Amino acid sequence: MLENLKVGILGGGQLGGMLIRHAVDFGLSISVLDKDANAPCARYTNSFFLGDPKSYDDVLAFGKGLDVITIEMEAVNIDALLELEQQGVKVCPSPSIIKTIQDKYTQKQFLLSHNIPVVPGIAVDGKEDLLQLENKLPGCLKKRRDGYDGYGVMVLKSAADIEKAFDAPSVLEELVDIKHEIAVIVGRNEHGEIKCYDAVKMIFSGEKFVLEFQEAPAQLETNILQEATKLAEKIADALQLVGILAVEMFVTKDNQVIVNELAPRPHNSGHHTIEASTTSQYEQLLRAILGLPLGDTTLHLPSLMMNILETEGLSTNRQEKFKQVLSIPGAHIHWYGKKGNRLGRKVGHITITDTTMDSIVAKAETIRKILN
């Protein structure tokens, strides 16, 4: 049955690791392609391939003989996936979806063409272009491709900032008057079944575009949450998605919900579903790509998720700090086991579950103090 299926993941980071965690429940065999032999996934499969998910040859060689391929990152080679699809390998999400989404500008155009509200933005080829667009500043400049975790995003306040801007194909977005940032994870299978998780609210640290806390369910007005769910479902349908999709959204000061970005894969904003939901986002992805019924997305506990970033503070007495965190009831550590100590890198996350959000927030404050 399921154990005879050969499932491949492009990318071997922590998201892939958590996907394997849930693949155990179905007895699945998982192959992984990553260009780092020390990628977190490498430890958890007997079928690890060293190679670049962006390389046509590597992806093609990896995919031959697999039954299903999915992704844990968008920066993958589309042509190879199209070729594999031709050869009968099931690719979920479809290469065309990944292609549309991996470029922030074509993503935006797609959403606009389906009447989904987005942040208005202009495509620019590089710095040169920006010099003609001084009157559009201030704005938010995002690289069209390969941005992640705050890399590839910067605010240009005025013409003076153009100097240090990316000199790469980018999107210059209007600055939005943001009240909240939220996200909804939606799953859809090939039978058109769609299920959303409750929206989460994200709190970012000021300058760095790096997520600090994430609260689930988001404590917001019902009509806003309904609008967010409606948008996520509409996008999954428009894409004819088979898989899961994270829809990051802004709630503006005048209570409009507009889409910021999409990610057609497991996502930060669904980490808490491991502990707090009946079905985790990882299991939901597996169900979707295997043609199984989608799982119940009920949140049975409130939760708060915080990323662990590599910092100077963290590197001192690390083991002792972890013991302190682990002694807090309901604090679930996910340590990614990454090699090396690059400062600022996401090295883990902690999900706190409890019966009330107040007690969760108190525990989060305690944990923040412990880790720093």
Place this chain on the structure above:
Amino acid sequence: MLENLKVGILGGGQLGGMLIRHAVDFGLSISVLDKDANAPCARYTNSFFLGDPKSYDDVLAFGKGLDVITIEMEAVNIDALLELEQQGVKVCPSPSIIKTIQDKYTQKQFLLSHNIPVVPGIAVDGKEDLLQLENKLPGCLKKRRDGYDGYGVMVLKSAADIEKAFDAPSVLEELVDIKHEIAVIVGRNEHGEIKCYDAVKMIFSGEKFVLEFQEAPAQLETNILQEATKLAEKIADALQLVGILAVEMFVTKDNQVIVNELAPRPHNSGHHTIEASTTSQYEQLLRAILGLPLGDTTLHLPSLMMNILETEGLSTNRQEKFKQVLSIPGAHIHWYGKKGNRLGRKVGHITITDTTMDSIVAKAETIRKILN
């Protein structure tokens, strides 16, 4: 940190698979020794060793260079573990605990020496001995070693049954007037911290000693549950356990709680802790053997666990049956992905969680009909 620790498991079955599932959360590297190249664990590690956990040479070769070794089965080579311990490898639970428990008679003697109530039993070397013990019948005959899942256990009603009895070292136990069978999983770390899970109640199918349903928490009188917890804690302390221990107990018709059997490893009776408890038994084992604080054992949802046995019924339209089960909210399938189709074998389990036990039982009945 944790990712640099080398942890080994003796045995590569489903319990080991679920242990790896939770090792992902700490970024641990897990090595596995099993004599079956197709063991469920083999898929989920890049460090699988083909060899027999009962062989001195295999265990010694496997263990060299590891930091910590644990078990997912009792039938392992003790001498090799003692030698590894000498060489500085941390073995949890300790070889002496495994040795005491892997023989059902020495296990019983140990418990008696600590004033723990057990089922009275006599050691017999084989059939010959039984002929002298006709006056002790009816009784329950259990092989001293290597019994599991109903294998190695039989009821001898009268002298006429001796003919078909095991001709191996066994224990002849008195038949107990059983009202309920329950189990408590207890964890203990090297600092002496002890935590119990709520007792579960097990319902076995008549003849086969095979678990059919398991309800958590057990719906029983508080004083019985307290007594069960007290016994489990006392045993963990008496053993100076570092790890987890399943304590299977009988509640007699006159409401006495007596110990049936011990298992110093993850156990069936803790499967539900994956979905229903704050900390799963698998994470608890990892915390214990890594010297970390034990996790909160609170059950946050009631649950029912049922094993999936390979049957004629199951083999027809298997995929369709699984889809039906997966469409029931709160039904969590764990499919072990075992190769081959030996009838009667445990090939998976399903944990059902919901807000009330009534609705859980209704779902369990639906699932039983689907699978048969």
